[in-house]
Amino acid sequence: MTAEAGTAPSTPTGSLLTGSIPDPDVLVRARGITKRFGGLTAVNDVDFDIPRGSIVSLIGPNGAGKTTFFNMITGYYVPTDGEISFDGAAIVTRRGKRIRSKKPHEVTQLGIGRTFQNIRLFGTMSALDNVRVGSHVHLRSRWWDSIIRTPRMLNEEAASIEASMELLRLVDLEDRAETWARNLPYGDQRRLEIARALATRPKLLLLDEPTAGMNISETRQLTDFIRRLRAEHGLTILLIEHDMRVVMGISDRVTVLDYGEVIAEGAPDEVRANPRVIEAYLGRGPATAS
Amino acid sequence: MSTATSSIGTGPGAWLGYVGSNAAALPGRYATALRRRPGRTIGLTLVVLAVAVYPVLGHYVLADFSRTVFPLPFPDDTVATFMTIFAIMAIGLNIVAGFAGLLDLGYVAFYAIGAYCAAFLASPHFGALGINLTFMGHVGPGAAGIHLPYWLIAIIAVIVVATFGALLGAPTLRLRGDYLAIVTLGFGEIVPLYFKNLSSVTFSLNLGPINIALQNVNWTGGVQGINPIDPPFLPFFGLVFDARSGPLAVYLGLFLLMIAIVVALNLEHSRIGRAWGAIREDETAAEMMGVNTVRTKLLAFALGASFAGVAGSFQASYLGASTSDFFDFSISILVLIMVILGGIGNVWGAVLGAFALTYVDKTLLPYIGQRIGDVAPTLPNPAEYNFLIFGIILVVMMRFRPQGFLPSRQREAELSVAGLAEAEAGLGLPAALENVEIAPPGQDEVSADARTPETPGEAREL
Numbered sequence: 001m002t003a004e005a006g007t008a009p010s011t012p013t014g015s016l017l018t019g020s021i022p023d024p025d026v027l028v029r030a031r032g033i034t035k036r037f038g039g040l041t042a043v044n045d046v047d048f049d050i051p052r053g054s055i056v057s058l059i060g061p062n063g064a065g066k067t068t069f070f071n072m073i074t075g076y077y078v079p080t081d082g083e084i085s086f087d088g089a090a091i092v093t094r095r096g097k098r099i100r101s102k103k104p105h106e107v108t109q110l111g112i113g114r115t116f117q118n119i120r121l122f123g124t125m126s127a128l129d130n131v132r133v134g135s136h137v138h139l140r141s142r143w144w145d146s147i148i149r150t151p152r153m154l155n156e157e158a159a160s161i162e163a164s165m166e167l168l169r170l171v172d173l174e175d176r177a178e179t180w181a182r183n184l185p186y187g188d189q190r191r192l193e194i195a196r197a198l199a200t201r202p203k204l205l206l207l208d209e210p211t212a213g214m215n216i217s218e219t220r221q222l223t224d225f226i227r228r229l230r231a232e233h234g235l236t237i238l239l240i241e242h243d244m245r246v247v248m249g250i251s252d253r254v255t256v257l258d259y260g261e262v263i264a265e266g267a268p269d270e271v272r273a274n275p276r277v278i279e280a281y282l283g284r285g286p287a288t289a290s
Numbered sequence: 291m292s293t294a295t296s297s298i299g300t301g302p303g304a305w306l307g308y309v310g311s312n313a314a315a316l317p318g319r320y321a322t323a324l325r326r327r328p329g330r331t332i333g334l335t336l337v338v339l340a341v342a343v344y345p346v347l348g349h350y351v352l353a354d355f356s357r358t359v360f361p362l363p364f365p366d367d368t369v370a371t372f373m374t375i376f377a378i379m380a381i382g383l384n385i386v387a388g389f390a391g392l393l394d395l396g397y398v399a400f401y402a403i404g405a406y407c408a409a410f411l412a413s414p415h416f417g418a419l420g421i422n423l424t425f426m427g428h429v430g431p432g433a434a435g436i437h438l439p440y441w442l443i444a445i446i447a448v449i450v451v452a453t454f455g456a457l458l459g460a461p462t463l464r465l466r467g468d469y470l471a472i473v474t475l476g477f478g479e480i481v482p483l484y485f486k487n488l489s490s491v492t493f494s495l496n497l498g499p500i501n502i503a504l505q506n507v508n509w510t511g512g513v514q515g516i517n518p519i520d521p522p523f524l525p526f527f528g529l530v531f532d533a534r535s536g537p538l539a540v541y542l543g544l545f546l547l548m549i550a551i552v553v554a555l556n557l558e559h560s561r562i563g564r565a566w567g568a569i570r571e572d573e574t575a576a577e578m579m580g581v582n583t584v585r586t587k588l589l590a591f592a593l594g595a596s597f598a599g600v601a602g603s604f605q606a607s608y609l610g611a612s613t614s615d616f617f618d619f620s621i622s623i624l625v626l627i628m629v630i631l632g633g634i635g636n637v638w639g640a641v642l643g644a645f646a647l648t649y650v651d652k653t654l655l656p657y658i659g660q661r662i663g664d665v666a667p668t669l670p671n672p673a674e675y676n677f678l679i680f681g682i683i684l685v686v687m688m689r690f691r692p693q694g695f696l697p698s699r700q701r702e703a704e705l706s707v708a709g710l711a712e713a714e715a716g717l718g719l720p721a722a723l724e725n726v727e728i729a730p731p732g733q734d735e736v737s738a739d740a741r742t743p744e745t746p747g748e749a750r751e752l
Contacts, residue, residue: 074578108580116578122571125564133568137580139561143589146560147553153560200580 027052027204027236028073033082033092035068035260042068043079044260050204050238055230057239057247057268060257061280066240067117069257070206073238074114075107086110087203109137113202115193117209117240123182127173127192130181131164134199164199171195171225187218191225198229204236205229211243219243223250248272256280363657365649367536371608372652374543375601377644378550380628381637382597385554387626388635388698389563390590391570392463393471395622396478399458400451400595402617404602406485407447409516409612411438419507428520428530440522440531440607444546447603448596455595456588463587466573478622485510486614515613522607532610539608546604547641550597554637557593566590620677624651627680631687633694642695650683651676 028050035043043065050056058066071077073084075091078101084092089110092101102110113134122130139160145153168174171191176184181192190210197205207226211219223246229235241247247254247268254271256264258280264271271277365373379401386394409415412427417434427437438446462473489512495502510516521532522542529535531542557563565586568576577583606612624647632643659671672679687694 076574076578103582104577105580105582108578114578116575120572120575122568122575124571125567129564129567133564133576133581134579136561136565136568141561143557143560143562143593146562147556149556157560196579 025051028084028086028238030073030084031082033069033072033084034080035065035072035077036080042260043072043257046082046257046260046262048255048262050236051252053230053234053236054252055226055237055239055250057241057251057254058257059241059244059247059254060263064257064280065260066257067208068260070114070208070238070240072101073107073206074112075102075104077101086112105137108200108202111201111203112206113197113200113204114206115190115197115208115210117212119186119189119193121181121189121193121196124180126178127168127181127184128161128164128177130192130196131167131199132160134196135160135164135201137200167195167198168192170198186213190214190222194225198233202235204238206238206240208240209242210239211241211246219246222246226250363653365653367540368533369648369652370537370540371543372605373645373648374540374547375605375608376625376628376648377547377641378601378604379598379625380632380640380644381547381550381554382594382601383625384594384629384634384637384640385557385566385597386590386594387629388640389558389570390566390587390594392587392590393467394474394591394594395471395626396458396474396476396481397595397598397625398617398619398621399478399481400455400598401602401605401621402482402485402614403451403454404447404599405606405612405617406510406516406602407450407599408440408443408603408606409511409519411436411443411446412440412520412607413437413516413518415508415511415516426525428523437520439525440520440603443607444600444603447599449599451599451602452592452596455592459588459591463584463591475619475622478619482614482617482619485617486513489513510614511612513614515611515615517611519606519610519612521610522604531608533608543604543608546600550600551637551641554597558637562586562589623677624680627684631684631694633697635698636694636696639694639696639698646695647680650679655679 026049028048030046030048033043033046033048034041046065046069048069058069060066068077072079072082073086073091079092079099081094081099082092083090083094086107087110090102091107091110092099094100122133125133139156141150141153141156165174165177168177171194173184173188173192173195176188181189184192194205194207194210210226211222214222226237226239227250230237239247239251251268253266254264254268255262256271256274256277258276263276263280264274266274379397382400383394383397386392386397414433414435416422416436421436422432422434424433424437426439426442427433428439429437458474458477462470465473488510489508491504491507491509493502493504493507521530521535522539523530529538531539533539565576565581568579568581569583569586573583605616625644628643628647629640630643631647632641633639655673655676659673662669663671
């Protein structure tokens with residue numbers, strides 16, 4: 001739980017990933033995460049822990065590396081350096097100089113679901129089918145089952161429809177099940193994306209700016225919904241968010257990134273009072289600016 | 291669908307129960323479909339009926355009818371058989387290009403491999419090498435060469451071609467879009483060239499105990515190809531499905547086509563079909579939702595190719611010969627045109643496109659050419675300009691009906707006027723309309739929400 005402002009250098013020896021007993025309190029443990037795109041260092045030596053059952057927010061100005069960090073947890077980017085473990089399983093490992101990362105679909109299988117900053121639903125598939133794609137990893141029927149329609153496949157499909165409808169009900173979209181995703185209003189699309197992510201049965205849910213473009217009442221509804229997800233489904237949630245009311249309202253911990261480095265970490269109130277955070281968001285005071 | 295399937299239990303009776311419940315629901319479903327899309331459903335019914343009754347009706351009634359009354363010629367049995375062959379191929383290519391959204395320009399390669407599977411396994415060709423094996427073949431025992439029954443060969447061809455599909459796919463499917471098209475294009479050129487040139491193989495391998503030495507072995511028959519190939523044969527009924535069997539071969543073709551349609555439809559509405567759709571829509575998002583994209587695309591490639599294996603082996607057995615000339619690059623394009631004309635992404639569209647284009651190619655154009663020849667022998671014969679005419683048809687189609695004859699719902703929405711209007715609405719509506727939802731909930735209404743999350747064509751990042 002101690003992510004000290006990117007100061008503690010990660011030690012390659014004594015790897016936390018080799019044969020270690022999973023820490024019951026920490027779901028995600030990232031150490032020394034660095035990502036460079038050519039000459040640009042998007043994320044620089046970040047240590048980051050997500051306690052189990054918590055709601056953690058990742059904030060920072062645009063271009064601070066928040067989404068890049070998301071993409072490394074989900075296996076979409078391979079970090080330039082560092083190690084990430086999730087629930088006792090390794091996502092990113094370091095062997096000597098080589099960094100190996102699990103593929104996104106393997107990470108999803110481990111139990112990480114995510115939504116996207118720009119909504120990325122499967123536009124011309126129905127809302128129900130979108131959710132059913134999310135349950136893809138948990139279906140066991142193979143292509144030959146599909147061809148000859150074995151009872152196993154049919155039962156599984158029926159169960160998956162039931163479960164997916166249940167998820168649509170959870171996000172209040174069950175009457176839109178047959179509507180194409182792209183014909184849904186924006187707020188519905190946001191919630192459908194969450195339902196699709198939940199269909200992967202995640203332990204950790206990554207939400208990338210879930211309230212972007214929402215008005216106050218929608219935002220409040222979504223905030224309540226996120227709280228409910230934790231309370232009723234035992235999910236751990238990592239949030240990227242720009243709306244400070246949301247961040248300060250629901251987070252247990254807040255981590256602030258700026259230029260790819262952690263500049264502050266702690267409870268919402270501590271972070272809000274931190275001068276470095278204020279500086280990152282508002283710029284330096286007039287004394288230094290002139 | 292949910293109500294039909296949710297009542298199923300486990301056990302051997304479940305499958306029958308499913309079929310039964312579906313069959314019972316058929317008239318009701320049909321009525322619903324008819325109410326929703328009268329024109330399309332009626333058209334589809336006519337096509338299905340025409341296909342079902344053609345071989346008998348065509349032979350005894352319509353051929354005379356078209357000769358005397360109807361202005362257009364009726365396809366003869368050979369053309370009808372080729373219609374089914376091309377329809378099977380179009381369905382296969384539709385799985386690759388329509389369901390999974392992968393552009394495959396080398397589909398003819400799989401067709402050729404399927405045909406040569408039949409040529410190798412049911413002809414006297416390998417008798418020259420001293421390989422003789424007859425198992426339930428069309429010929430008597432002791433004949434030279436390998437003679438297996440067609441039914442076995444069809445299964446072998448499916449397996450072999452699917453393997454080649456996977457072999458081609460494995461290194462190339464990490465490519466996206468245009469690059470994939472180029473690589474498959476190369477494959478489509480290489481394979482027929484192999485069959486054309488491997489008529490004199492000299493090869494020696496000395497690895498200790500393994501000692502292989504081949505001297506001028508005629509492997510593929512070269513330019514002459516391989517013939518005769520045994521026809522499909524049903525032993526107990528004494529039925530032979532060759533080029534002289536008339537409507538019999540058409541029925542076999544229709545039988546294979548029916549299997550192909552059922553398999554393709556079942557694949558479309560399944561876990562794997564949804565994964566293909568997800569990849570077509572947004573490959574990155576699909577991967578993030580746990581779809582193993584490389585594996586799923588490989589499966590699309592292999593399964594799509596296997597249809598060409600059936601079509602190729604049937605074609606070779608039916609004609610009794612397999613020559614490399616037949617597997618021209620143009621076949622790849624022809625099948626792709628069939629899929630596009632019919633409506634990419636729709637199994638029935640692929641069938642219709644294949645039927646229509648084969649008819650135009652093999653019956654209509656020669657007929658018109660003959661008529662022109664009767665009147666003015668010096669004018670060009672349109673049958674020799676078939677690809678020019680297909681090109682014109684394609685351009686006209688793209689101008690007036692880009693979604694094809696029987697579009698899938700997806701493509702229709704992408705390419706129709708409503709789709710364009712929706713895209714414009716997404717671009718242009720002012721932000722003041724936030725939260726105003728004009729359209730009532732429903733499938734066909736375009737949501738008027740101003741905050742459409744993204745505009746088409748906008749560069750997206752995660």
